[in-house]
Amino acid sequence: MSRRIALVVNPTSGRGLGARVAPQVRARLESAGLTVDEYATTCAEDVGRIAAAVIASGADAVALVGGDGTIHLGAQVLAMSGMPFGVIPAGTGNDFARGIGVPLKDPLGAADLIVKGDTRAVDLAMANDRYITTVVAGGFDSLVNKRANEMSWPKGNSRYTVATLAELRTFNPLSYVVTVDGEAIETDAMLVAVGTGPTYGGGLQICAGAEIDDGLLDITIIKPVSRLTLLQLFPKLSKGTHVGHPAVHALRGSTVRLESAGVTAYADGEILGPLPVDIGIAPGALTVFA
Numbered sequence: 001m002s003r004r005i006a007l008v009v010n011p012t013s014g015r016g017l018g019a020r021v022a023p024q025v026r027a028r029l030e031s032a033g034l035t036v037d038e039y040a041t042t043c044a045e046d047v048g049r050i051a052a053a054v055i056a057s058g059a060d061a062v063a064l065v066g067g068d069g070t071i072h073l074g075a076q077v078l079a080m081s082g083m084p085f086g087v088i089p090a091g092t093g094n095d096f097a098r099g100i101g102v103p104l105k106d107p108l109g110a111a112d113l114i115v116k117g118d119t120r121a122v123d124l125a126m127a128n129d130r131y132i133t134t135v136v137a138g139g140f141d142s143l144v145n146k147r148a149n150e151m152s153w154p155k156g157n158s159r160y161t162v163a164t165l166a167e168l169r170t171f172n173p174l175s176y177v178v179t180v181d182g183e184a185i186e187t188d189a190m191l192v193a194v195g196t197g198p199t200y201g202g203g204l205q206i207c208a209g210a211e212i213d214d215g216l217l218d219i220t221i222i223k224p225v226s227r228l229t230l231l232q233l234f235p236k237l238s239k240g241t242h243v244g245h246p247a248v249h250a251l252r253g254s255t256v257r258l259e260s261a262g263v264t265a266y267a268d269g270e271i272l273g274p275l276p277v278d279i280g281i282a283p284g285a286l287t288v289f290a
């Protein structure tokens with residue numbers, strides 16, 4: 001009997017890329033002998049609603065066509081379900097796909113991973129009763145994220161660069177209490193990021209070296225630096241060469257409490273809520289094709 005897979009498409013992801021790649025992906029899956037039930041989402045709520053219906057339907061697997069926002073919505077329902085989950089990257093950031101090693105600019109290559117059928121279990125962070133698939137941003141990076149989300153131009157990843165430059169003009173370091181596994185660190189910092197995977201913002205390796213299945217959270221604290229130094233650090237984040245910089249402190253743990261007055265945390269590129277936020281880990285919560 002052929003495998004039955006639900007293809008859940010956010011047609012708006014990547015400014016219409018989701019809608020464009022879906023027919024090719026469907027054709028690829030069908031030509032490999034899979035039976036495909038396709039669903040297009042019409043709003044954010046549809047992603048979870050459809051994923052829940054798919055699980056209840058007894059389908060063999062689900063694939064989401066979309067970006068990190070879509071994956072975040074789907075993960076709320078797919079986590080702990082045991083249902084194998086494929087990602088067809090179609091967003092602007094695609095950091096979850098990057099973290100699990102799915103090809104980013106090759107939707108048919110991503111579909112082939114689903115056809116092949118190899119799965120692995122990956123960790124998710126948890127905060128505010130939500131599963132998080134990439135990184136929690138709390139500081140300068142939250143402001144960049146907010147600004148980038150509000151921008152209509154430029155279209156791709158360079159939005160984050162433009163937003164960074166704009167926020168840098170007025171940003172001052174923040175006072176934090178970061179409590180890792182019960183040990184409180186009081187520090188001033190530009191940002192504190194906590195993730196299961198290594199990247200956010202479309203490939204910035206803010207938690208460089210994070211392993212998606214080690215059962216631990218990776219925490220990065222960027223200590224106060226001049227605006228010029230922060231500007232110089234950002235291109236290094238893309239390459240991961242910031243590791244070892246004296247302003248960059250990396251830790252690992254299972255629980256993290258982030259406190260800083262007046263800061264709103266972002267997770268998977270969406271608003272998580274005002275700090276303080278308690279972050280935990282759900283080891284192996286999501287089964288992915290990779």
Ligand SMILES: Nc1ncnc2c1ncn2[C@@H]1O[C@H](COP(=O)(O)OP(=O)(O)OP(=O)(O)O)[C@@H](O)[C@H]1O
Binds near residue numbers: 042070092
């Ligand atoms: N039809 C729709 N279905 C699902 N989500 C939608 C829809 N229309 C708008 N959205 C919004 O799109 C967001 C998800 O977009 P997604 O993250 O997949 O793409 P992106 O923003 O282009 O990429 P990235 O997050 O990787 O930068 C959701 O948070 C949701 O609010």
